[in-house]
Amino acid sequence: MQIEKALDPVEALKGAHPEIVQDTHFFRDETTIIVAPKDIVTAARYMRDTPGLLYNYLSDISAVDYYPEYNRPGRFGVSYHLYSMLYSRRIRLKVFVQEDEPVVPTLTVLWGAANWLEREIYDMMGIRFEGHPDMRRVLMPDDWNGHPQRRDYPLGYETVMFSFNYDQISKHKPYAKE
Amino acid sequence: MGVVSSKLGNLGVVTTTLDTAVNWARTGAMWPLLFGLACCAIEMMATQASNYDLSRFGMELNRASPRQSDLIIIAGRVSRKMAPVVRQLYDQMASPRYVLSMGDCASCSGVYNNYALVQGVDEIIPVDVYVAGCPPRPEQLIHGILTLHERVRGEHLNEWVVEGAR
Amino acid sequence: MAISNISRPPENAIAQEPTWEGSVEELRGLVSERALTGETMLLNLGPHHPSTHGVLRLLLELDGEEIVTCLPDVGYLHTGIEKTIESKTYEKAVTCTDRMDYLAPMSNNMVFCLAVEKLGDIDVPERAQIIRVICMELTRLNSHLVWLGTHALDLGAMSVFLYCFREREIILDMFEMLSGQRLMTSYIRPGGVWRDLPPEFLPALEKFVEIFPRRVDDYESVLTDNPIWKDRTEGIGVVEPEEALALGMSGPSLRGSGVNWDIRKAMPYSGYEQYEFNVPLGDHGDVYDRFWVRIQEMRESIKIIQQAMKRLPKSGPFRSNNRKFVPPPRAELGRSMEAVIHHFKLWTEGFSLPDEEVYVAIESPRGEIGCYLHGTGGNKPRRVHFKTPSFMHISALAKIAPGHMIADLVGIIGSVDIVLGDSDR
Numbered sequence: 001m002q003i004e005k006a007l008d009p010v011e012a013l014k015g016a017h018p019e020i021v022q023d024t025h026f027f028r029d030e031t032t033i034i035v036a037p038k039d040i041v042t043a044a045r046y047m048r049d050t051p052g053l054l055y056n057y058l059s060d061i062s063a064v065d066y067y068p069e070y071n072r073p074g075r076f077g078v079s080y081h082l083y084s085m086l087y088s089r090r091i092r093l094k095v096f097v098q099e100d101e102p103v104v105p106t107l108t109v110l111w112g113a114a115n116w117l118e119r120e121i122y123d124m125m126g127i128r129f130e131g132h133p134d135m136r137r138v139l140m141p142d143d144w145n146g147h148p149q150r151r152d153y154p155l156g157y158e159t160v161m162f163s164f165n166y167d168q169i170s171k172h173k174p175y176a177k178e
Numbered sequence: 179m180g181v182v183s184s185k186l187g188n189l190g191v192v193t194t195t196l197d198t199a200v201n202w203a204r205t206g207a208m209w210p211l212l213f214g215l216a217c218c219a220i221e222m223m224a225t226q227a228s229n230y231d232l233s234r235f236g237m238e239l240n241r242a243s244p245r246q247s248d249l250i251i252i253a254g255r256v257s258r259k260m261a262p263v264v265r266q267l268y269d270q271m272a273s274p275r276y277v278l279s280m281g282d283c284a285s286c287s288g289v290y291n292n293y294a295l296v297q298g299v300d301e302i303i304p305v306d307v308y309v310a311g312c313p314p315r316p317e318q319l320i321h322g323i324l325t326l327h328e329r330v331r332g333e334h335l336n337e338w339v340v341e342g343a344r
Numbered sequence: 345m346a347i348s349n350i351s352r353p354p355e356n357a358i359a360q361e362p363t364w365e366g367s368v369e370e371l372r373g374l375v376s377e378r379a380l381t382g383e384t385m386l387l388n389l390g391p392h393h394p395s396t397h398g399v400l401r402l403l404l405e406l407d408g409e410e411i412v413t414c415l416p417d418v419g420y421l422h423t424g425i426e427k428t429i430e431s432k433t434y435e436k437a438v439t440c441t442d443r444m445d446y447l448a449p450m451s452n453n454m455v456f457c458l459a460v461e462k463l464g465d466i467d468v469p470e471r472a473q474i475i476r477v478i479c480m481e482l483t484r485l486n487s488h489l490v491w492l493g494t495h496a497l498d499l500g501a502m503s504v505f506l507y508c509f510r511e512r513e514i515i516l517d518m519f520e521m522l523s524g525q526r527l528m529t530s531y532i533r534p535g536g537v538w539r540d541l542p543p544e545f546l547p548a549l550e551k552f553v554e555i556f557p558r559r560v561d562d563y564e565s566v567l568t569d570n571p572i573w574k575d576r577t578e579g580i581g582v583v584e585p586e587e588a589l590a591l592g593m594s595g596p597s598l599r600g601s602g603v604n605w606d607i608r609k610a611m612p613y614s615g616y617e618q619y620e621f622n623v624p625l626g627d628h629g630d631v632y633d634r635f636w637v638r639i640q641e642m643r644e645s646i647k648i649i650q651q652a653m654k655r656l657p658k659s660g661p662f663r664s665n666n667r668k669f670v671p672p673p674r675a676e677l678g679r680s681m682e683a684v685i686h687h688f689k690l691w692t693e694g695f696s697l698p699d700e701e702v703y704v705a706i707e708s709p710r711g712e713i714g715c716y717l718h719g720t721g722g723n724k725p726r727r728v729h730f731k732t733p734s735f736m737h738i739s740a741l742a743k744i745a746p747g748h749m750i751a752d753l754v755g756i757i758g759s760v761d762i763v764l765g766d767s768d769r
Contacts, residue, residue: 027700028462057589059705060731062716069720071699079716081703081731085589085603088610092703113592116739117731124426134374139419139768140294141259148293149427149727156293156424161286173297176304212394216421216765217446217527219398220490224516227493227509242394257768260399260420263391289440294424313527 006087007052009033016046025094032079032092037104040080040095044110047082047091055082055091058107061117063125067151075099076127080107102127124149197334204248204274205236205327211247212240213267215254218281221313222253230316235323244270249326252303255283256296268303278326279305280319282312375405375413384412389750391420397494397757398764400738404750411753414745416738421768429728433694434460434534437725442528444730445766448487450479451708453532455730458613459704459717460534463697466669471660472536473615478549478652479522479531480614480706481645485556486515487709488638488645492563495635495758499576504566511559514552521545535670536663546653553649560642568636577632581744581756584629591743592736595711596637597760601629607707619651631759638761669695694723710734710761734767 010033014021020039025032035043047055059081066072074096083090095104106129107114118129119138126147129135137144146153161169214222226232226240233239241247244267256264268277279299282288285308287297296302306329309322371379371386378384389402399420405413425444429437441456442449454476461468468476493508516526521542523529531538567573583593585601598605606623608616624640626633664670671690672683697719705714711733718727737760744760745753 028465028702030702032701058592059712060703060714060716060729062703062727062729062731064701064718064727066726079701079703081714081716085605085610090611090703092701111592112587112590112743113736113739116735117592120735137419139422141419148424151430151726153427154293155291155427155431157291158287158297160291174301176300176302213392215399217443220446220527223490224509224512228506229510229513240394255421255423257420257422259422260391263399263420267392289443290423290425290428292424292428294422294427315526 003086004051004054006089007050009047009053009055009091012050012053013043013046016050017042030090030092032094034094034096037095037097040093041105041107041109043093044080044082044107047093048110053084054086055084057083057085058111058113058117059083059090061107061114061121063121063127063149065125065149065151072096076102076125078104078121078127097127103130104128105130106132108132123147126150198331201331201333205330207236208248208276208327208330209239209241209246210237210249210251211244211267211271212242213250213253215252215256215260216283218253218284218313221316222251222280222319225316225319230320232320232323235320235327237323244268245272247271248274249276249278250303251278251280252284252299252305253280255288255290256299256302257294258296261296261302264299265302274330276307276326276330277303277305278307278309278322280309280322281314282310285310288312371403371415374415375403378407378412379405383407389753397762400757400762400764400767402741402745402753404745404753406750409749411745411748411750414742414753416741418735418738418764418767421764423765423769425769426728426730430725433723434697434725435690435694437728438533439528439530441730442530443765444769445708445710445713445732445734445763446527447490447763448483448709449528449530450483450532451706451713452730453530454480454614455704455706455708455713455715456717456728457532457534458706459702459715460697462702462704463700463717463719464534464669464695466535466666467664468536468614469661469664470615471657472662472664474652474656475537475541475662476532476614477616477619478649478656479537481648481652482515482518484645484709485642486512488642489515491638491709491758491761495755495761496567498754498758499573501567501570501573504563507559507563511556514548518545518548518552521548533663535666536661538663540662546656549649549653553646553653556646557643560639560646564639568639574632576752577635577755577759578630579628580631580748580752581759582628582630583740583744587743588629588740591740593711593740594733594736595707595709595761596641597634597711597733597737599623600626600634600637600759602626607705607712611705613704613706618655619648621648631755634759634761696721696723697725699726705731708733710763710766711737713766730769732766732769734762734764737762738767 010024020035023034047053062079064077066075076097078095080093118132121127123137123139279285284299287295307322307326309319311318379386384405384407387404387406391399391401401417403415404411425440429440438453441452444452489508489512493505496504519529520526523531583601585603588598588601602625604625621644624637626637667686671687676683699719699721701718703716705712714731716729720726
């Protein structure tokens with residue numbers, strides 16, 4: 001079976017869909033292609049199906065919160081990490097999401113693995129994925145309010161109990177009576 | 179048992195012998211509930227396996243049902259989603275029941291001082307013995323169990339209450 | 345929802361109609377239509393169960409004994425490790441990562457340290473790389489032994505559990521020699537390892553490597569050709585290769601279906617390209633093949649450890665000398681002012697990493713564990729996300745389980761090798 005020669009992913013994507021590539025970024029041998037949220041399915045499908053690219057494994061979907069520095073175009077960034085089994089290389093597709101409208105199209109149409117990864121991002125960051133078959137919380141209890149991984153969500157730190165503040169803290173701690 | 183203590187109230191040597199006999203029976207075969215949450219569960223399994231054998235203390239049999247067990251070893255971190263489950267299991271256990279909180283996360287939430295964990299399982303259920311360590315060595319867990327046995331041996335008949343026993 | 349009269353409380357017992365929270369209506373769309381009419385039964389293989397490995401809740405829709413739908417529910421062990429790491433410096437965060445996948449703690453350390461080293465461009469000396477390889481393979485053996493013990497215990501072979509834990513005690517003694525802790529060692533730090541190998545470590549390792557292949561033969565003699573074992577595991581939980589890739593499976597669960605992907609060979613890290621080892625593959629993708637793949641992996645790990653021991657230089661630095669990231673040894677503090685300054689800076693504030701993102705993945709015993717690290721330019725990370733294999737495998741259970749019986753489901757969960765700390769972080 002003829003193995004196609006590996007193509008340069010950035011050039012190939014720019015050649016086929018020039019209007020969706022917003023920016024590219026190279027850091028420590030990793031390639032990042034930044035696209036708009038509405039184009040992510042097209043870009044990922046192109047990456048998966050084109051001979052010469054064949055990024056057929058979805059490794060990870062991660063979300064970042066750029067609060068309070070806001071030094072990126074958008075409060076949240078969602079990174080899709082793809083891996084090509086045949087050419088043994090990785091690529092990252094990144095999407096910046098605005099704070100007031102955190103909606104991104106889902107990738108479950110391409111990979112079943114995206115299902116729970118996107119649920120976790122909804123749970124932790126509050127970014128909705130439209131078209132997702134099962135948009136529920138996965139790690140926190142179903143009736144939890146808030147999205148814990150956001151940087152303005154408090155850690156929930158409890159003052160550490162030492163012997164000098166033992167009585168003070170014990171008074172407020174909800175011990176089980178029986 | 180209120181009946182027994184009221185009838186035998188002043189027969190000192192009979193009640194103390196009865197105390198000893200009952201507590202000996204309880205400590206001799208205290209069956210733990212098969213309940214492991216996180217990393218401490220692996221050390222609990224290692225304590226029950228060949229090198230540090232727990233069956234020499236009568237605990238080789240882990241019961242899966244809370245109704246049939248005497249001891250619940252909270253081995254691991256209790257998250258907020260799991261807390262109602264732990265409470266329900268504790269409520270379903272029949273008295274006499276004992277709680278051993280194994281490890282730092284169960285005793286005081288250990289390394290994790292955050293939104294997701296119950297800060298020490300004694301916020302939900304009353305604990306008899308705390309075993310420190312992250313995870314505690316099998317020897318530490320055995321020391322905790324023996325401390326619990328000593329505590330059980332010190333219990334007296336006329337301290338038992340029938341309704342709402344510990 | 346139709347309730348029979350037996351379960352309904354008597355007429356005058358309570359004043360008003362009880363409202364059923366969590367009625368089947370909430371699950372419309374997730375379970376099949378037959379559950380809503382009561383034709384199939386909904387059973388909770390609840391968080392507390394003897395054979396789910398940890399606190400996993402599976403909501404099963406059963407037609408008799410056969411599973412129609414399987415809905416996994418995780419989060420009962422969610423610890424907020426990722427958010428906790430955001431409030432700690434990079435060196436302190438290594439101890440937090442230990443406790444995610446608690447059966448293979450050094451691989452969690454390793455993936456986080458590789459991400460920190462990639463982001464900060466920190467070099468790792470050769471002796472440290474080889475020590476790391478030895479630790480990773482011992483961790484792999486550790487994890488596979490627990491997997492084998494619990495998997496066999498679930499399916500009825502109880503003595504294998506005791507044999508595996510006996511071997512495991514030898515490995516844990518070696519970990520204790522290295523770092524003082526049996527399980528959560530935090531031995532692998534950014535830049536190398538925490539301290540050099542103690543003198544009693546290598547003789548103990550040689551003795552272990554000598555006896556272990558015979559022990560693997562013992563386990564194989566009990567299980568591999570056992571007709572009861574084969575009956576319970578062959579043909580169960582078959583996953584086709586394309587479906588496994590689409591579902592995000594990795595590691596031995598993927599290699600059992602025949603897909604040849606091992607990150608140690610495909611994208612080698614820490615010097616793995618210098619070692620010769622085979623990658624066992626299965627044919628059918630059933631429970632038996634995944635079991636067989638892991639047993640062979642145990643043998644390959646022993647080969648790697650033997651090669652690493654030969655390759656280990658007699659002496660050399662065990663941690664990077666880059667004083668911007670790695671604190672100096674205490675002996676140097678008496679002689680050099682820069683050492684004191686570096687020591688002070690690193691232990692109070694910690695080192696800083698640029699405002700960029702990296703993704704590093706390694707082959708943990710369960711599969712591909714990946715660490716996505718985004719720095720701030722300061723001493724604490726902006727975001728750490730771990731993509732853990734157990735999370736993906738539990739979601740894959742929803743596709744593998746239907747059509748089997750509950751007793752087979754226990755075998756499938758065991759073969760897929762999930763650890764709930766890994767999945768819930």
